[in-house]
Amino acid sequence: MRERITMEFDIDQIAQQIKGNDRRAFARAITLVESSNLDHQQLSLQLFQKLKRVNHTQAIRLGITGTPGVGKSTFIDKLGLELVNRGLKLAVLAVDPSSQITGGSILGDKTRMAELSKHKSAFIRPLSTGPFNSGGVSRRTPEVVHLCELAGFDVVIIETTGVGQTDYQVSLMSDIFALLISPGGGDELQGIKRGILEKVDMVLINKADGDLLPLARQTKSEYQSALHLFRQRNHDPEGYPKVNLLSAILGSGIENSWQDIINLCNWRKDNGAWDSIRRNQDVERFQFEIRQEVLGLLTANHSVENFVSELKREVIQGEKLPLQAAMMVSEYLKKNLT
Template sequence: MDIAQLGDRVLAGERRALARAITLVESSRADHRAQAAQLILDLSRKNDAQAIRIGLSGTPGVGKSTFIESFGMMLTAQGLRVAVLAVDPSSTRSGGSILGDKTRMERLSRDPNAFIRPSPSQSHLGGVARRTREAVALCEAAGFDVVLIETVGVGQSETVVAEMSDLFILLLAPAGGDELQGVKRGIMEMADIILVNKADGDLKSAAMRTCADYAGALRLLRKRPQDPEGYPRAMTVSALEENGLDKAWEDMQALVTWRREMGHFAGRRAEQAQYWFGEEVRHGLLAQLEREPLKGMMQALGARVAKGEVTPTIAADEIMALLGRS
């Protein structure tokens, strides 16, 4: 594979080249990893464009795909180019996934100004795939103005997406039945904007009440230095009827503009780069456990732990000592 040629085609905005580049960065083969690292480095030197990275999370059934399609269509109608990186849950047995997000966004997938890429989460925790951040960088290099990162949608631990996005949007359903969720830590305090979806039909009044509950809950959280007055905030939207989407986009743009002017935007991206450096080191250390001789030692110690000959803590300390000497 000619990496330089592939990089030039990505910079030219060729969709097939972008898809091929994302496939390359998602590969775990050693030679592909080296090529992917070179590609990302080359693109970073040739391109300094910064798309607005928007992370989207929410429980299954809240309407993330419907929202993304309606929101994406609104943005492309304004002349913006939109990339969607949708992460689907993977089977713990086979590692496969259905990757059904693209089929659910039928209108957006046909839009020439949109690009949708579903990826399996595999064994990575936090609601995103391990290489999603690199895929975001590729989409920026390809000239997309907005990159939407849709997480798996499995619960309150989905905060990793906040480490690769400029805005973290939390989608909630009306009348969830547990108002206590509004004051829980974790995903709530990471959100920049909370959108209560499905504010239409019989659920409209329930959505308004839910929005008011969460707006009150947000006022109880400690104020963050990267937020202007009035943020984080909660509002209602209807992805089905496409109501409230323009107001949500205005608030997102206002928050990004304020953060750019106050220096928080660049500072946050620098912090994220440092975070992912640490993650790469941790993944590298864990990968050593899958290679000999540590793999064989792990199996032997695991058998002794199973027989009760040694405690898990002592066995783990032995492995850690071996890692320290390697």
């Protein structure tokens, strides 16, 4: 059964207000895009069409991941101030983890970016991962990123939950994917899986100051050696991925890291990699949504739902292996839905 509509949306009005830089309207638009209500999803598609511009400038989409406590919010606060002070319009999507039991989330990243949140050219929006959490981001995060781009933001930063190796999924909606770490030597490197190192465009070593500076330099050397084993990719210029030292607290290394990001973006645009990467991301997103929609149709079928529930009970009681039960579902679908 469809979710009951609890909010009214005038798409024409919202579109005009967003074009006029109305923050409240933009926040309502994000609420619309995030909604799981089918009618809201149709309205969000209409809104995308209203905002679509033939020759709109593409934003730089920067994905940032890292383990909890590494200083992602502090880094984004300092980087964001650097960008808005340059006259850029910035959106920050801070993804907060939802409880798998209650569904609730903290939604507190905005309070950790106190300085940036005061700036008129910065928009910070916490996003809950929700029940469709995939690799540290919510199911509708890519659409929210797209909305930010259509709304005219120059840079969109996606901060993930920072839960570890699966966070590389954010690379599928980013132009530049950065891993933020603390000085940790070999122990830190052991905790980062190869999958995420194959995806990152930059490794940023935070807290490279004071007594931690020698350890930060050692960590930089170790990561450079590790990345050399996986690369070079055909969409990386010479010298990438970069491994940079910075201190978010002191503000050092921020400007140089942003320049490295700009240089990489420009190189990829000049060499055709920028559009190619975005097209591949769209295809992966399309395939993901197909799987989700098909799964939704199956669970909406009562006979299928009852059959799966019975098999689930048998798996729990040890009467059937998971693979055996899954194969039985496949056979059931072939017989009853074709």
